[in-house]
Amino acid sequence: MARPKSDDKRNALLLAAEQVFAERGLAAAPTSAISKQAGVAEGTLFTYFRTKDELVNALYRSIKLELADALMAQFPRRGPVRHRLEYLWNAFVDWGVANPQRLNVLDQLSVADIVTEESKAVGYEPFAEIEALALHSIKTEILQAYPCEFIAANMKALAETTMGFMNAYPDEAGRYRQIGFDVFWNGVARDKA
Amino acid sequence: MARPKSDDKRNALLLAAEQVFAERGLAAAPTSAISKQAGVAEGTLFTYFRTKDELVNALYRSIKLELADALMAQFPRRGPVRHRLEYLWNAFVDWGVANPQRLNVLDQLSVADIVTEESKAVGYEPFAEIEALALHSIKTEILQAYPCEFIAANMKALAETTMGFMNAYPDEAGRYRQIGFDVFWNGVARDKA
Amino acid sequence: MARPKSDDKRNALLLAAEQVFAERGLAAAPTSAISKQAGVAEGTLFTYFRTKDELVNALYRSIKLELADALMAQFPRRGPVRHRLEYLWNAFVDWGVANPQRLNVLDQLSVADIVTEESKAVGYEPFAEIEALALHSIKTEILQAYPCEFIAANMKALAETTMGFMNAYPDEAGRYRQIGFDVFWNGVARDKA
Amino acid sequence: MARPKSDDKRNALLLAAEQVFAERGLAAAPTSAISKQAGVAEGTLFTYFRTKDELVNALYRSIKLELADALMAQFPRRGPVRHRLEYLWNAFVDWGVANPQRLNVLDQLSVADIVTEESKAVGYEPFAEIEALALHSIKTEILQAYPCEFIAANMKALAETTMGFMNAYPDEAGRYRQIGFDVFWNGVARDKA
DNA sequence: TATGAATGAGTCTTCATTCAT
DNA sequence: CATGAATGAAGACTCATTCAT
Structure with a gap:
């Protein structure tokens, strides 16, 4: 069009x-x-x-796209696994804290049934790419033998939880960012750090 | 009458x-x-x-109460920490898988601003007891020195993620329930199991 | 019934x-x-x-009846015309000031179309009697040659206006009661007092 | 636009x-x-x-304004007091008889509590001008020493009563218009006409 | 007879969408 | 293409009246 x-x-x-x-x-x-x-x-x-629905779906995709960009723009293609995952973690969490309003709306949209399955698929696309890029290069090395998407989903869930605490307690945002990642890493890595 | x-x-x-x-x-x-x-x-x-709002709030409280009951009715007051946490995990996840609709609505209500702060407080009450009971008795022993609510929030986030996979792949529900808990436990426990 | x-x-x-x-x-x-x-x-x-309408109509009649009673209970059957009319005037006006709420409701009912024509007729009955009694014995003597009901209607209109002022300015209620009657009397009497 | x-x-x-x-x-x-x-x-x-209330208030003001115009458009600024008052009387009564529906609604609105005090004030404004113009120029001359608003209120009350009779007996409308004014004039003027 | 829960038509108002300008 | 008035199908809620208890 x-x-x-x-x-x-x-x-x-x-x-x-x-x-x-x-x-x-x-x-x-x-x-x-x-x-x-x-x-x-x-x-x-x-x-x-x-229609209004089309606007809502466009907004959903737009936020998802921006988020994906925040994660990938400077993603280090090389280096130790832990570093690269931590980079993703920090990029995600920092974006959420920098754009609380956008994050809030994304949360609302994620449970709203106005957002079509197609939009969800499209919105997920870049993340699949990220995961493929990040996790695939990693899986065999030191992570647990869990399905790739399961690890990614857990990462996302823990990151969003962490963001909540960072927003709620800005003074300790740095600490939460760190221990949030620790929980994730220890949860999925074969050996503790 | x-x-x-x-x-x-x-x-x-x-x-x-x-x-x-x-x-x-x-x-x-x-x-x-x-x-x-x-x-x-x-x-x-x-x-x-x-009003409609009153109905929504009543529903929120009712679901929260039922969930609390599902978790607490048979909660073992003694025994190894890991067992007790795993009991909670399984109870939560089983409830969620048995009542996907109810869980879905609970998620919607949790972000809706129709639910008042008072309702949220009331709905949280029984869980405070769980936290006090479960986590307080634990913190000093073998879990990481993270804020109690942070651990609880992570548990909830991982559990909901896990439920998603259990629903999506019913054939492997048992496995996801297990590895979900492993991620959680390894993430927050001081020593791997 | x-x-x-x-x-x-x-x-x-x-x-x-x-x-x-x-x-x-x-x-x-x-x-x-x-x-x-x-x-x-x-x-x-x-x-x-x-029905509600029946209640409203009953209320209308009841107030009208009470008002008629207030006018007639002690009405002097003999004596100078002016005195007797002034008695009616005062009885009416005093009732209205003593029962402002009832008067207010009567005003509302008088313009509401819930009150049937029949009720209005019934409510008017005792007043017709009053008028007949009061005015008929008077007309030929010293009042203007106006239709009897016209004089009565004017009396009512002036009395209600007067009541409004009596309620609005209670300190001067007595004065308004007096000058109100003067207006009426001078308006309809053949010779000024 | x-x-x-x-x-x-x-x-x-x-x-x-x-x-x-x-x-x-x-x-x-x-x-x-x-x-x-x-x-x-x-x-x-x-x-x-x-809102509906806003419509009702607008209607009230509009009718009041039209009525004021009917009274004032051709109001004679000079001439004998009696003539000028009679002009007002006739203008009012003729308007009411020509617009019985409008008058009826005005009556309903006047006792309804949907009409705000502000609307009543606005609706009264042009009449204050009339009163100032008509009555102030008169008071000292030949009317009784009654409060100006009291005279005006009586005039209105008698006029509406008169209109009722004019509507009820169209054949004698002219006569009622006349004797209605006579009642008013004799009621408030210092000397009979 | 007294009670008050149950009913569902009716009320005001909102809002996504259309279309005349 | 931009505008904002026009539309009318809902939506939440009320209330006179009925009827089971």
């Missing part, structure tokens, strides 16, 4: 949606509030996204 | 709410669908719960 | 209706509020009045 | 509200009936008036 005139407007709408969802909750967020926050007319939203 | 308010009907409404929330999502669940599913008139819902 | 058991309850309901209408306005007065105020169950109201 | 808000539609809604209130009573007038009568969709009403 030919893109509508302004990418700026599209981005403004996505950003506005994120803000409104974070403030009022996904359920109670009318499109009118989103377009207002974005500084465009109510009808304009629908020239960029055919 | 003319016709006393029936506990059956109240429970039917809670159950119906759970089903409808699971099917259509918390956001898109009209009270009319709930009363219909419960087999009562639309108005009847409001003689048992003054 | 055979009267239900308790006249007390019937009166309690009428009184309660009056209070609730005065407080919340005729429009926003649910029957449940009335029965609660009367100290009976919601259903009980409907054993004394088949 | 896309489609500007149309004054026609706004007026249609006010007129429709007036008709529906007159027919069914203020209490039993759903907004759906109003929008239907106005020939617009149910939702449209709420783009012109945020």
Whole structure:
């Protein structure tokens, strides 16, 4: 499809949606509030996204993509396994702490049934790539013989938990980031560090 | 009393709410669908719960209570720490797999802002007892010197991840239950098993 | 129709209706509020009045009847015309000031279309009698040659206006009662007093 | 602007509200009936008036304004007091007889507690001007030494009574208009005409 | 007869979406 | 393409009335 005139407007709408969802909750967020926050007319939203659901799904993908980029942009392709995993961990956790609103919305979207399976698949794609890249090069070496996706899922779960504590106790954010990773590493590595 | 308010009907409404929330999502669940599913008139819902929010909060508390009971009813007060933690793990995970719908709704409610802080506090109460009982007796012995709530939160996160895999791969449910616990235990225990 | 058991309850309901209408306005007065105020169950109201409309009409008649009684109980059958009219005036106005709530409700009911024409006729009956008694014995003497009901209607209108001022400025209630009557008398009498 | 808000539609809604209130009573007038009568969709009403209350208040003000205009447009600024008062009387009474529905609704609104004090104040404004103009120039001359507002209130009360008779007996409307004014004038003037 | 839970039509209002300007 | 008024299908909640107890 030919893109509508302004990418700026599209981005403004996505950003506005994120803000409104974070403030009022996904359920109670009318499109009118989103377009207002974005500084465009109510009808304009629908020239960029055919329906509200489409906007929500686009937002989900956009956040997922940005997150994937945060993880991969500087990912070290070489070096000790522990270092590389810790790099991923820190990149993930730092992103979440730097973008609490975005993380919050991502949480909401992840349980909302508006997000289609297709979007979830698309959103997962870059992570599959990351995992493939990171874990595959690693598995045989020193991690437990668990399914690759299981390890990744656990990492994600522990990282999100850790973010929660980092946000709740900013003074000890550094410590939580560290012990969070320790829990993960000790949980899945064959030998303790 | 003319016709006393029936506990059956109240429970039917809670159950119906759970089903409808699971099917259509918390956001898109009209009270009319709930009363219909419960087999009562639309108005009847409001003689048992003054508002929709009140119903949602009651449901949250009810699920939390049931879950607490599933964990605590047979909880072994003595014995090796590992055993007792594994008991909790299995009880939680088995409950979640046996009640996927209920767990799903609990997840939705946990991020919904309809659930009040008070409800969250009430819902947390029985778990505080678990934590006190389980973790306090443990901390000094063989677990890492992490904040008690951090360990609990990690346990919950890993357990929910594990449940996801148990549901996705029923044939290997037993194995996932086991390795899930291993990840947790190795992550937080001072010495590997 | 055979009267239900308790006249007390019937009166309690009428009184309660009056209070609730005065407080919340005729429009926003649910029957449940009335029965609660009367100290009976919601259903009980409907054993004394088949419908809400019937209750409203009964209340209208009851107030009208009480008012008529206030006017006629001690009405002087003899004496100078001016005195007797002034007696009526004072009785009316004093009743309204003593029962502002009842007067307020009467005003609401008078414009509400729930009150049937029949009720209005019935409510007017005693006043017709009063007028007949008072004015007929008077007309030919010293009042203007206006239709009897026109004079009565003017008297009522002026009296209600006067009551408004008496309620608004209680310190000058006596004065308003007096000048109100003067306006009426000078308006309809053939010669100024 | 896309489609500007149309004054026609706004007026249609006010007129429709007036008709529906007159027919069914203020209490039993759903907004759906109003929008239907106005020939617009149910939702449209709420783009012109945020709430039903706002519509009601706007209607009150609009009627009051129209009435004020009917009285003042041609009001004679000079001439004998009696003439000028009679002009006002006739203008008021003629307006009421020509717009019985509007007058009826005004009466309903005047006792309804939906109409705010602010609206009442605004609605009274033009009449204050009338009073100032008419009565102030008069008080010292030939009227009784009554409070200005008391005279005005009596005038209104008598006028509405008169209108009732004019409507009830159209054949004698002219006569009632005359004798109504006579009652008023004789009631408040220092000397009989 | 008294009670109050049960009923469901009806109320005001919101909101995603369309379309005239 | 941008605008925002128009639309009408829901949605949460109320309430007069019924009826099981």
